Amino acid sequence: MNGHVLIQTLALVVGTAAIVTLVFQRLRLPVVLGYLAAGMLVGPHTSVWFVADAGTVATLAELGVILLMFTIGLELSVRGVLGVGLGAIAATVIEVGVMLVLGTVVGTGFGLDGRASLFVGAIVAISSTTIISRALDEHPPTPTQRRRVFGLLVVEDLLAILILTVLTAVSRGAGLGMRELATTLAKLAGFLAATVVLGLLLVPRVMRVTIAFGKHETTLVAAIGLCFGLAMLADAAGYSVALGAFLAGALVAEADANHAIEPLIEPIRDLFAAIFFVSVGMLIDPAAIAAHWLEIVVVLGVVVGGKIVAVSLGVFVSGRGIPAAITTGMTMAQIGELSFVAANIGVGAGVLPPAWYAVAVAVSAVSTALTPVLVRVGPRAAT
Numbered sequence: 001m002n003g004h005v006l007i008q009t010l011a012l013v014v015g016t017a018a019i020v021t022l023v024f025q026r027l028r029l030p031v032v033l034g035y036l037a038a039g040m041l042v043g044p045h046t047s048v049w050f051v052a053d054a055g056t057v058a059t060l061a062e063l064g065v066i067l068l069m070f071t072i073g074l075e076l077s078v079r080g081v082l083g084v085g086l087g088a089i090a091a092t093v094i095e096v097g098v099m100l101v102l103g104t105v106v107g108t109g110f111g112l113d114g115r116a117s118l119f120v121g122a123i124v125a126i127s128s129t130t131i132i133s134r135a136l137d138e139h140p141p142t143p144t145q146r147r148r149v150f151g152l153l154v155v156e157d158l159l160a161i162l163i164l165t166v167l168t169a170v171s172r173g174a175g176l177g178m179r180e181l182a183t184t185l186a187k188l189a190g191f192l193a194a195t196v197v198l199g200l201l202l203v204p205r206v207m208r209v210t211i212a213f214g215k216h217e218t219t220l221v222a223a224i225g226l227c228f229g230l231a232m233l234a235d236a237a238g239y240s241v242a243l244g245a246f247l248a249g250a251l252v253a254e255a256d257a258n259h260a261i262e263p264l265i266e267p268i269r270d271l272f273a274a275i276f277f278v279s280v281g282m283l284i285d286p287a288a289i290a291a292h293w294l295e296i297v298v299v300l301g302v303v304v305g306g307k308i309v310a311v312s313l314g315v316f317v318s319g320r321g322i323p324a325a326i327t328t329g330m331t332m333a334q335i336g337e338l339s340f341v342a343a344n345i346g347v348g349a350g351v352l353p354p355a356w357y358a359v360a361v362a363v364s365a366v367s368t369a370l371t372p373v374l375v376r377v378g379p380r381a382a383t
Contacts, residue, residue: 039281128336
């Protein structure tokens, strides 16, 4: 029976997620909330029938994170990253900087030390590309507004990679002083430069040759193989597997064959991303939420209110008008998958108290539910 743990876990998790998300879609609720609810149904704290194997789900969830970051890189490409405008960069740096400071202040206010407070800052700093994409599909903005939002998300994803890399180093014992931070960033720059230069020489050529065979399965295996290979390379170098997966996607995109690769990757990504959100739902502990309701309320206020103000400020300073700034700010007022990753790194390393994972999950769930509403009313509020 033990040999079938993986199959049993997949059957339980995916089957429950399918049923629950069908109900949520019928009710016109965000699908991500359905995954969280499915996780609660099979989790150790709130299960009403069977409990999924937590270790197996955690492993599968990590695959979801890797594939999610790979597809983000695939959508951007190295040239796409380099082509983002200075306005989007300035606006996002202002936004993320303000949110990091606000989150760190909140952590300090609740008695956390410097390292733990930094993790709280990271939790509130990054919006969810996945959640925003789905909200904009349901409530389409103007083409200009869509480009503006995704320009900011591109830079946010890059900053998220940097933040997760720094957090990984911090969780492994690196200090927070200027010298230690400068050393960490210098090593990261060296790793990125070497990987990108060698990758540009090899990866696009390999993918073009592979695609030329005209076999979908060969293309899929090659792309996924590169994804996990670079993820393990980053892990061996002391960085997040998310960094390696992102780099793999950006390098594969340089083959100019996204039309052949993305349709093959997306179903696999969606499956494991769903398992990731279910794994988050499994960790929702009503007792912990009840015990830390104040932290949840405060962090939620910082995420929604702080994001609206910080994003609006950044967009306005970068040269856009007030209506565009407010609309964009209301669109990006939530946290999601990368916040879970940041919280998981901190809790796993013993830097961040476990209760803060519950705080991150609760805040993400509520802000996710608010996102479609904010996206819908944003243009009216800006006029």
